[in-house]
Amino acid sequence: MSTTEWTSYRRDPSQDELEAANAEIARQTEAVGAIEVQIQSLISEIGRLRTQQRVHQEAIHRCKGVITLARRIPEELLAKIFEHCVEEGWTRAPIVVSHVCSIWRKAAMAPRVWSHIYLDANSVDALGRTRFWLHRARHAPLHITIVASWSTPRTQLVDTIAILRRRASQWRSVKLSIDSLAVTHFALSNFTQPMPHLRELVIDTQLHEGGDIDDEFTLANAFTEEVAPALSELRFSCNVLPGRLRLPRHIHTLTVDISDSPMSHPLSNLALVDLLQDLPRLEHLTIQLPLVYEAQMLNEDPERIVELSKLTSLTLHGPTDLNGLLAHLRTQSLKELRLRSLEDVGYRQEPIGPTLLQFLEQGQASLETLELHDIDLSPGTFEDCFWAMPDLRTLRLHESSISDDTIKLLSGRDAMCPKLTRLDLRWCSHLAGKALVDMVRDRQPCPLEVDGDIRMGCTSEVTIEPMMELGILNCCFVEERDVLELARMTTVRLSVCEDDYCRVRQCCENTRYRQRLRLRHLATLSSEEREQYRLIV
Template identity: 45%
Template sequence: MPLLTDEERLQFRVEPTPEVVQAARDTILQHELSIEAIEERIQGLLVQVRDLRYDQAKHRAAIERCSGILTLARRLPAELLIKIFMHCVEDGWTPAPLVVSHVCSAWRNAALSPKVWSHVYVRCDDANVLDRTQFWLKMASTADLHITFAASWRITQREINRLMALLTTRRAQWRSLRIETETTRHAESVLAQCRGVFPELRELSVKTSASTPDGSEVDGTSDLELLLEIFNAERAPRLATVSYVSVIIPAVPIFPVHIRHLDLRIQDSLNQRPLSTDAILSILEPLTELTTLTFSMPFIYIHPFVPEPDSTRVVSLPNLTSLTVYGPTDLNELLPHIHAPLLRRIHLRSLEDLGYRQQPVGPSLMRFLDLSSPPIELLDLHDIDFDPETFAACFTALPDLRELRLHESSISDSTIQLLNGPRGLCPRLRKLDLRWCGMLRGRTLVDLVQSRLAVDELAGAASDSIEEVGVINCAFVLEDDVLDLARMTVCRIVTRDGDDYCRSIGCCSNARYRTRLRLRHMDQLAGHHRDLRLVL
C-alpha cells in the first residue's frame, strides 16, 4: 500500500472544511460531464461505424453482382446452356427445366427453350400425370419429342388410353419412344393406342419386366406383334433403331423389317418357352437391312439352349457390319447360321468362364468365317478362350484385322508370335487390348512391336506397326518390359470412352482387376517416342 505524504496525513487528521468539500464536489461534476461528453462521442462514432458497415455491405453486394456477371455460368451462351440442360434431362434428372429456371434470368431464358422440354417422361403412377404431361407438351411447343411412357401393373386401360390420346396428338414430333411396363399386356395396350403416321420417329425401345400371368405368351399371343404392324415402313419410314428387353424371346418375327439397328436383350427367366436358335433365326430372317445387331440372352433358363437341327439353314444379313453376342456359351452356335459378308466388328462375350471347355465357340466362329469371309477389323473375345490351333486358324482367316481384344484368355507366347512381322498373320493389326491374359509374357509383346517395325529387304514393310497396346493385369508383363516398349514408342494412359465393355459393367475396376502397371513409371515413359498406348 503506498505511503501517504505529510500533507495528506495532515489533511485527513482533521475534518474537511466546507471549501474543501465544495472543491471535491466541483471536481466530481467536471469528471461526470467529461464522461458524458465521451459517451456522446462514442455513440456518434458507433453510428458512423454502423453507417460504414452498411456502406461496406452495399459495396460487397455490388462486387458479388458484378462477379456473378463475370462468372462462366453467366457468360455461357444460351445455346450451350440449353445443351447442358438437355443433357441433365437425358441423364434422368426430369425436373431440370423447372429447377434451373429459378437460378437467374439468363438460365430462366435458356430454360424456356422448347428443346429443354423435349424429353417427356410420363410416369403413370405419378400424381397429376395428365396435367404435368400437358404442361410439358405446351412448353416443348414444336420441338422434337422424346417420349418415355412408364406404366406399372396398377395402371388401368382407361388411364393408358387417356394419356396416349394426349401424346399421339403430337406424334408428328416424335423422335424416340420408350415404353417401360411390367407386363407385355400393358405394353400391348400402349402400342394399340399408337395410331396414325410417325414421320420423324427414329428410335423405339420396349422394356417389359414380367410376362403375362396366365402363361399365354407360350403360344405367341403376347409377343407384341403390334410392333411390326404399327411401326412399319409406311407408318414410321425413318425408324432405324429398336431396343427390345423382355423376359421371353419372341416366337414370331415382331420387328419392322426396315430397321438398321437391333438390340435384343432377354433377361433371366424361368419361363416355359425354350431359348432356341430357330426362334432367333426366325426373328432375324426378315431384317435384311440390319447394320448392327446385339444379342443378350439369359444364363438362367428353365430349358437348355436348343440348337438348330438343320445345319444347312442360313439367314443372310447382307448389310450387317457389327455383331455382338452375349450369353451362355451355347448361344455362339448361332454363328454358322448367319451370312454377313460385310461384317467388320464382332464381339463374343460369354456368361461362363469355361476356358478351353468352350469348345463350340471356336468351330462355330471358324464356320462363320468360312461361310461369310467378312472383312473383320475388330475381334473382341470376352471370357471366351480358344485353343492354340483355333487361334492360329482364326488369325489366318482375318487378314483385315486391325484390333484384337482378349479378356481372360490363356493365349500363349507362341500364338502371339504368329503375328510377328514383317510377314506375320493379321498384317493390318494395329491395336492390342489384353486383360487378364495369365500366360502371356511381356517380352513377347516387346518382340511383337519390334518385329512390326522391321522392313522386309525384298518387299519392304509388309505389316503395319503396332499403334496401341492395352495391358491390364497380365501377370508376366513386367515393368522392364514396359520400359523396353517405351524406348520404341510413346506410352500414354488412355481409355476407350463409350466403347469399353469392362468399363461399362465395372468388371475391371474392382480389386480383382487392378493393373500391374504403376503410375510412378509414367514420368520415365513419357520421355520416349513413337506410338504405343498403355491402357490402364
C-alpha cells in the same frame, strides 16, 4: 502504495480527504462518460462503414454475376445444356432452370428443351402436364417416354396417348417402360397413326408367370414400313424372350436384352434364328442373355441358316452356349464381332473355337475387329482364326491365356493379320512383356537400333502395318521396363477408354493395374514425358 498512503486507509479520513476523494470520483466519472460517448460514436461509425461495405460487396457480387461463365454462355448453348439435362433423366430441368435468372429463363423457353416428353401415366395430372409440355415444345422434334404399370387405368393411358398421337409427325424416338407385356401390347395397339420421322423405338417390359396372355409379342403390325418408314433402331428389354417375337422388317439396328428368364422359358438358338430371319436389312445386332440360360441353348436343327448379308456389327453377350448362334449365321459384310461370356469356366468354352472358325470361314467376312471377353481359345484355334482374318485391324482379348508363341504369329516376315494396328490385352496372365516388345519391334516399317544391334522391320511382299496402339491392363508378366520399351515404339494405353465396356463392369481399373505392375510413378510423368514415351495413363 507508499507507507503514507497505506497508513491513511487505516484511520478515518479527514474532511479534506473526503472532499478530495469525491472531487476525484467526479472527475474520473466525467472522463469515463466522455470515453463512452466516443465509443458509441465509433460503434455508430463502424456500423455505418459495415453498411457501406455490404453495399460494395453486393455491387461486386452483381458485377461478378454479369461476367460469370454461366451468364456469358450463349443462349443457344445454354439451351443445349438444358436439353442434355433432360436427356440424362432430369425431367423437371426446364421448370427448375427457368427459376434461376431471366437469361436462363429465356434460354429454357427454346422448344427443343421441352421436346423430351416424360409421361407417367400413373401421375395425377398426367394429361395436364403432357399438354403443357407439348405447348412449350411447339414444332420441335419430340422424344417420347411413356411410363406405366399393370395397375394403370386403361382409359387414362388411352387419353394420354391420344394427346401425343396428334403430334406423331414430330416423333423422333419413343420409349415404352411398362412392367407388363399385356399393357405394353395394349398401349401399342393405340399407335395407329403415321409416324414418318420416327427413328428409334425402345421397349422395356416384363412377362409375368401365369398371366392372362401368352408369350407372343409383335411390333411388326404397329410399325410397318408404310407407317414408320424412318424407323431404324429398336431396343427390346424384357425379363424373358417371348416365344414368338415379330419385329419390323426394315430396322437396321437391333438390341435384345433379356434380364432374368425363368427356367420355365427354355430357349434354343433356333428361336433366335426365327427372330432374325425376318430382318433382312439388319446392320447392327446385339443380343444379351442372362446366365440362367447356361446349358439351355439347344440346337435342334444345326443345318438351319439365316442370311444377314448387310450385317456389319455383331455382339453376343451371355452364357457360353449363346455363341452357338454363330453356326446358324451367314454374314458376308461383317466387320466387327464381339463375343462376351458370363461364364469363367475354361472347359465349357472349348466348343467355341471350332464354331468361331467355321463362322469365319463360311461367312466370307472381312472381319476388322474381334473382341473375346472372358472367352479363351486354344493355341491351335488362335492360329487358325488368325489365318482366317487377313483384314483384322483391332484385336481385344480379356481374360485370355494367349501365349508368347501365339503372339509371335503376329510378327516377322510371315506375320498373320498383317493389317493389325491395335491390340488390347487384359488379364492375360501367361503373356510375357518381352514377347510383346519383339512383336511390336518386328512390325516396324524401318530399321531400329537397339543396344547397338540393328534389327530390320518386315521385308516380305505383304505389307505388314506397324502397331499403332497397344493396350495393356492387368497382365502380370508385362513389367515396367517392357512398357517403357514399348512406349518408345508405339502408343501404350494403361487405362480404359471412355466408352469401354470394362468401365461399366469396373473390372480393369487403372489403379489396380498400377498396383499390380508397380508403375505408380508413371502417373507422375509430365505431359512432355508422356509424349516422349507415348503413354496413356
